[in-house]
Amino acid sequence: MEKKQGSYYGKGPAAASSSMELEEAGLGSSEQQQLVDDDGRPRRRGTVWTASAHIITAVIGSGVLSLAWAIAQLGWAAGPAIMLLFAGVVYYTSTLLAECYRSGNGASSGNGKRNYTYMDAVRSTLPGGKVKLCGAIQYANLVGVAIGYTIAASISMRAIGKADCFHRVKEQGHGGDEACRRGSSNPYMMAFGALQVLFSQIPDFGRIWWLSIVAAVMSFTYSTIGLALGIAQTVANGGIRGSLTGIRVGDGVTSAQKVWRSLQAFGNIAFAYSYSIILIEIQDTVAAPAGSTEAKEMKKATGISVATTTLFYTLCGCAGYAAFGDAAPDNLLTGFGFYEPFWLLDLANAAIAVHLVGAYQVFCQPLFAFVEAWAAANYSSSSFVSGEISLGVGLFRFKVSVFRLAWRTAFVCATTVVAMLLPFFGDVVGLLGAVAFWPLTVYFPVEMYIVQRGVRKGSARWVCLQLLSAACLVVSVAAAAGSIADVAGELKDGYRPFSG
Structure with missing residues (x-):
C-alpha cells in the first residue's frame, strides 16, 4: 500500500x-x-497569508448569504450562539487535523513523512476501510460543493439582471415587475461552467494562489456590502426586527416546518464553515520557516481565517436578521429583500460570481489531483494519460495534458448539468454542510489525533474528544434530516427539471 x-x-x-x-x-x-x-x-512557496487566503476563499463563500435566514429560524438567543459554537469546534478540530500533516517518527517536530492529501493522512494513521470511507465522503462532498457553487453563481448573475429590471420599473413609475421575476438560471450556469472549463486547466493547487487572493477580496467586498445594506435597512425600519426564538408558528409556518427549518439552519451554518476537507491540501502548499513547522504555520492561518470569517458571519447574519426579521431571504443579496441601490447590488452580485469562480477551483483541485494521480499510477503507458498537446495564441505557447483537458472538462460539464436539475440553493447548502460536517470536520481529525498522539483510551482527554464527536454526529444527522425534508417539499411543489 x-x-x-x-x-x-x-x-x-x-x-x-x-x-x-x-x-x-x-x-x-x-x-x-x-x-x-x-x-x-x-x-513549496506558500505562507501563512497565502494559506489564509485559500481558507477564506473556501470558507467565506455563498454560505455567508444564507446566515440571516439561518438566524431567522433560530432567533436572537440561539442563532449567534450556535454560530460561535460552530466556529470554536471547527477551529479546534482544524488544529487537530493540522497536527496530522506529518506522520511517523519526528512528526511533532516537523520531520515525519508528509501527507499530501486528507486521504494520505487517514491512510497513515487509521487502518482498514476507513481510508476508502474518508475518500468517498470527501470527494463526493467536493462534487457537491461544485454543484452548489454553480447554483449560487448563476443565482447571483441572474440577480444582476433582475435588480436592473426592478430599477427600470420603479423609474417608470408603474407596475409590471412580475416580468422581472421570470427567467431561467440555466444560461448563467452554462456560462459559469464554460469559465470553469478554462480555469480548471490550471495544473495544481500551488498555482492558483493568485485566484484565491482575488476571490478572498471579492468575498470581503460582497460581505461588506451585505452588512452595510442590512444596517441601512435597520435604520430605515426605525429599529431591530426579529425575536429571541426566531420564526413563529402560524402565518403559513407549521410546527413541523419550524422544526425542520431550524435543523436545516444548523446545516447552513456548518456549510458556511466547511473547509476541513481541503485543509491538508492547503497545508501542503505551506513552506515552514526555520524554527517552525507546517502545523504551527497552519494553526496560525486557521486562527486568522476562522476569527475573520466568524466576525463577518456574525455581523452579516445579524444585520440581515435585524433588517428583515422573520422575512429574511435564504440568500441575502439575491432573495430581493434589497432592491436599491441597484448599482451596489450589481457590484455585490458580480463580486459573488467572481469569488465563486475561485472557490470552485479551491475545492475541486484536490479532486482533480487525485483522479490524475490515480490515472498516472495505473495507466502510465497510455498516450492518452501521459500525452500533451501544444496550444497557443500568437507568440504565447503552452502545453496541455490530453487527459487533464478531457477529464476536467467532462467533470465541469457533469456538475453543471446536475446543477441545472437541482436549483435549490438553500436546501443544497444545508444538505452539503450537514452530510460532511461530522465525518470530515470532527470524526477523522479526532480519531487521527488520538492515534498519532497516543491519547490513552478512557483518559479524561479521550472521553472529552469522544463526547465532542458524538455531539457533532447528532447535530449532523438532525441537520441532514431538516435539509432532506425541505428538498422533498420543493419536489412536491410542482418542480420541473431544467426550469430553474
Whole structure:
C-alpha cells in the first residue's frame, strides 16, 4: 500500500516531471536541490497569508448569504450562539487535523513523512476501510460543493439582471415587475461552467494562489456590502426586527416546518464553515520557516481565517436578521429583500460570481489531483494519460495534458448539468454542510489525533474528544434530516427539471 501511495503522491509522476524540467533548464544538482523539497517535489512557496487566503476563499463563500435566514429560524438567543459554537469546534478540530500533516517518527517536530492529501493522512494513521470511507465522503462532498457553487453563481448573475429590471420599473413609475421575476438560471450556469472549463486547466493547487487572493477580496467586498445594506435597512425600519426564538408558528409556518427549518439552519451554518476537507491540501502548499513547522504555520492561518470569517458571519447574519426579521431571504443579496441601490447590488452580485469562480477551483483541485494521480499510477503507458498537446495564441505557447483537458472538462460539464436539475440553493447548502460536517470536520481529525498522539483510551482527554464527536454526529444527522425534508417539499411543489 505504501508503494502505491508513493506512486500517487511521493516521488512519482509529479516529482519525476519536475526533475526533468529542471534538467532541461540546464540546472546543476545543487541548483536543483534549492528548487525541490526533500521528497523531490517542487519546493513549496506558500505562507501563512497565502494559506489564509485559500481558507477564506473556501470558507467565506455563498454560505455567508444564507446566515440571516439561518438566524431567522433560530432567533436572537440561539442563532449567534450556535454560530460561535460552530466556529470554536471547527477551529479546534482544524488544529487537530493540522497536527496530522506529518506522520511517523519526528512528526511533532516537523520531520515525519508528509501527507499530501486528507486521504494520505487517514491512510497513515487509521487502518482498514476507513481510508476508502474518508475518500468517498470527501470527494463526493467536493462534487457537491461544485454543484452548489454553480447554483449560487448563476443565482447571483441572474440577480444582476433582475435588480436592473426592478430599477427600470420603479423609474417608470408603474407596475409590471412580475416580468422581472421570470427567467431561467440555466444560461448563467452554462456560462459559469464554460469559465470553469478554462480555469480548471490550471495544473495544481500551488498555482492558483493568485485566484484565491482575488476571490478572498471579492468575498470581503460582497460581505461588506451585505452588512452595510442590512444596517441601512435597520435604520430605515426605525429599529431591530426579529425575536429571541426566531420564526413563529402560524402565518403559513407549521410546527413541523419550524422544526425542520431550524435543523436545516444548523446545516447552513456548518456549510458556511466547511473547509476541513481541503485543509491538508492547503497545508501542503505551506513552506515552514526555520524554527517552525507546517502545523504551527497552519494553526496560525486557521486562527486568522476562522476569527475573520466568524466576525463577518456574525455581523452579516445579524444585520440581515435585524433588517428583515422573520422575512429574511435564504440568500441575502439575491432573495430581493434589497432592491436599491441597484448599482451596489450589481457590484455585490458580480463580486459573488467572481469569488465563486475561485472557490470552485479551491475545492475541486484536490479532486482533480487525485483522479490524475490515480490515472498516472495505473495507466502510465497510455498516450492518452501521459500525452500533451501544444496550444497557443500568437507568440504565447503552452502545453496541455490530453487527459487533464478531457477529464476536467467532462467533470465541469457533469456538475453543471446536475446543477441545472437541482436549483435549490438553500436546501443544497444545508444538505452539503450537514452530510460532511461530522465525518470530515470532527470524526477523522479526532480519531487521527488520538492515534498519532497516543491519547490513552478512557483518559479524561479521550472521553472529552469522544463526547465532542458524538455531539457533532447528532447535530449532523438532525441537520441532514431538516435539509432532506425541505428538498422533498420543493419536489412536491410542482418542480420541473431544467426550469430553474
